[in-house]
Amino acid sequence: xxxxxxxxxxxxxxxxxxxxxxxxxxxxxxxxxxxxxxxxxxxxxxxxxxxxxxxxxxxxxxxxxxxxxxxxxxxxxxxxxxxxxxxxxxxxxxxxxxxxxxxxxxxxxxxxxxxxxxxxxxxxxxxxxxxxxxxxxxxxxxxxxxxxxxxxxxxxxxxxxxxxxxxxxxxxxxxxxxxxxxxxxxxxxxxxxxxxxxxxxxxxxxxxxxxxxxxxxxxxxxxxxxxxxxxxxxxxxxxxxxxxxxxxxxxxxxxxxxxxxxxxxxxxxxxxxxxxxxxxxxxxxxxxxxxxxxxx
Amino acid sequence: xxxxxxxxxxxxxxxxxxxxxxxxxxxxxxxxxxxxxxxxxxxxxxxxxxxxxxxxxxxxxxxxxxxxxxxxxxxxxxxxxxxxxxxxxxxxxxxxxxxxxxxxxxxxxxxxxxxxxxxxxxxxxxxxxxxxxxxxxxxxxxxxxxxxxxxxxxxxxxxxxxxxxxxxxxxxxxxxxxxxxxxxxxxxxxxxxxxxxxxxxxxxxxxxxxxxxxxxxxxxxxxxxxxxxxxxxxxxxxxxxxxxxxxxxxxxxxxxxxxxxxxxxxxxxxxxxxxxxxxxxxxxxxxxxxxxxxxxxxxxxxxxxxxxx
Numbered sequence: 001x002x003x004x005x006x007x008x009x010x011x012x013x014x015x016x017x018x019x020x021x022x023x024x025x026x027x028x029x030x031x032x033x034x035x036x037x038x039x040x041x042x043x044x045x046x047x048x049x050x051x052x053x054x055x056x057x058x059x060x061x062x063x064x065x066x067x068x069x070x071x072x073x074x075x076x077x078x079x080x081x082x083x084x085x086x087x088x089x090x091x092x093x094x095x096x097x098x099x100x101x102x103x104x105x106x107x108x109x110x111x112x113x114x115x116x117x118x119x120x121x122x123x124x125x126x127x128x129x130x131x132x133x134x135x136x137x138x139x140x141x142x143x144x145x146x147x148x149x150x151x152x153x154x155x156x157x158x159x160x161x162x163x164x165x166x167x168x169x170x171x172x173x174x175x176x177x178x179x180x181x182x183x184x185x186x187x188x189x190x191x192x193x194x195x196x197x198x199x200x201x202x203x204x205x206x207x208x209x210x211x212x213x214x215x216x217x218x219x220x221x222x223x224x225x226x227x228x229x230x231x232x233x234x235x236x237x238x239x240x241x242x243x244x245x246x247x248x249x250x251x252x253x254x255x256x257x258x259x260x261x262x263x264x265x266x267x268x269x270x271x272x273x274x275x276x277x278x279x280x281x282x283x284x285x286x287x288x289x290x291x292x293x294x295x296x
Numbered sequence: 297x298x299x300x301x302x303x304x305x306x307x308x309x310x311x312x313x314x315x316x317x318x319x320x321x322x323x324x325x326x327x328x329x330x331x332x333x334x335x336x337x338x339x340x341x342x343x344x345x346x347x348x349x350x351x352x353x354x355x356x357x358x359x360x361x362x363x364x365x366x367x368x369x370x371x372x373x374x375x376x377x378x379x380x381x382x383x384x385x386x387x388x389x390x391x392x393x394x395x396x397x398x399x400x401x402x403x404x405x406x407x408x409x410x411x412x413x414x415x416x417x418x419x420x421x422x423x424x425x426x427x428x429x430x431x432x433x434x435x436x437x438x439x440x441x442x443x444x445x446x447x448x449x450x451x452x453x454x455x456x457x458x459x460x461x462x463x464x465x466x467x468x469x470x471x472x473x474x475x476x477x478x479x480x481x482x483x484x485x486x487x488x489x490x491x492x493x494x495x496x497x498x499x500x501x502x503x504x505x506x507x508x509x510x511x512x513x514x515x516x517x518x519x520x521x522x523x524x525x526x527x528x529x530x531x532x533x534x535x536x537x538x539x540x541x542x543x544x545x546x547x548x549x550x551x552x553x554x555x556x557x558x559x560x561x562x563x564x565x566x567x568x569x570x571x572x573x574x575x576x577x578x579x580x581x582x583x584x585x586x587x588x589x590x591x592x593x594x595x596x597x598x599x600x601x602x603x604x605x
Contacts, residue, residue: 034380039380040380040383040384042383087567088570092571092574093574096574096575097380098324098326098526098574099570099574099575100570101326101380101383102326102522102523102526102566102570103566103567103571105519105522105523105566106523106563106564106565106567106570107563108515108563109515109516109562109566110560110562110563110564111563112563113559113563114560117556117557225391225514225515228387229387229388232384232387233384233388235384236384236385240380240381267395267398267399268395268399270392270395271392271395271396271399274388274389274391274392274395277384277385277388278373278385278388281373281376281381281385282373282376
């Protein structure tokens, strides 16, 4: 193995790990919703995409500064997350998971089509910060915008952890996810917790969508599918229902994606990332941090 | 007239797609892999006729068998996990198949030109029907014979022990396991059968459109596959057919005047239908012909009256 290959490899690995935080955020979103509702929200990636487009609309219409664009993306996605809850989860029967699952797939297609209609399917430039800044560590360059993405995602996770473990709201959320009936008996309204969880995960998704768009530099509707599938793979690798698992899984997916990009090229890279998923399904179906919950 | 025959062909291949998901859904598993199986069937049947000059019938059956084999292999790791994880695994599998065909270039020379899958361009010139002088109505009749055979087989299966076993697993896995059913065998079996039907459907689809490319076999098609049986109801095979007629006939063809906005309707329809009728149009139980026509009391009613006395 020659030196340049080694450097390329390390460079890919670093970029991948930095970018993997966006997958980790999406993975946390899936995991949180699964935790409180025992259901999969497949419309999540699409909600993140739609929120990002709301931020983009502000950027295009009155040339909003990047901070405002990111903020609007996150909030917009949060609102759409709540909308998804009301459309797909609130009124579908709780004991028949197929209904809410199919409804969320329908929502995924619906949101994606709305976005494609509104944007005429064209990619748009998305604002970013620190695009020209790089930090050089020996022969490895760290892109400033990726570092920014990484930083924002880490901050979002820290805020989430504070919310979950230091506030009454977080206590209620964790109670519902551990034992919904007991939580309801203690006076916690599960509907309210579910609603808030969808709002919070929506905001996380919006941040992930905005950061993905910022790192790529353009926003196009195709990122919804990528976010959905990669986020789900991150969750499966980490173990469904585990937040640390989702973070590790996200970083792993990001790193693997970039390394396969280097080794096999852009058209084949996703095949190998998905093979990774099957490897985990065969060897460790519960995921890295899987509890018994992973098997249901 | 050809337009309506073409429409019937679309109904036929989509019915096969829906039926392939129907079998798996009976066991309570939601699979997003049907589009991937459909793609495998389409490419292998296309390869068999266009590249190696097989007759359409063995080619389609071959495509079904190949797909069934792959479905069986995929079924084992995927079905080790239950329910929601299976959705993830099959979703990833479907995308993986699509990307595989996106990258696949394998051409052979036949009659002076190169035929075969060519990466992103897709697989052109699967011209078995026009080359052999089949007219449009021949093809339509052929498709609906296949559909009828598969529907009859599934109807029969539904009313035999096998159908009861599938439904038992679908309704309550623990109960099914405790009466001695091998869950893995049942689920992998259903997946294999679903794979066979999807392969046959995909093989026929490839020949009706003559040009296939990876983009067709995306998440939208996978959603169509599970949406037909769930929207129609898992009670019997007719739910799937009715849903296909409604979605393809009314929503996609009938509402052509709405223009582009039509594509929004499919997603919205699913969301609305799942809120209002989560168990599908025909419900969970097979429609009872005798009850519909009111000729005789059904067994349950007879039993009730006996108890009442």
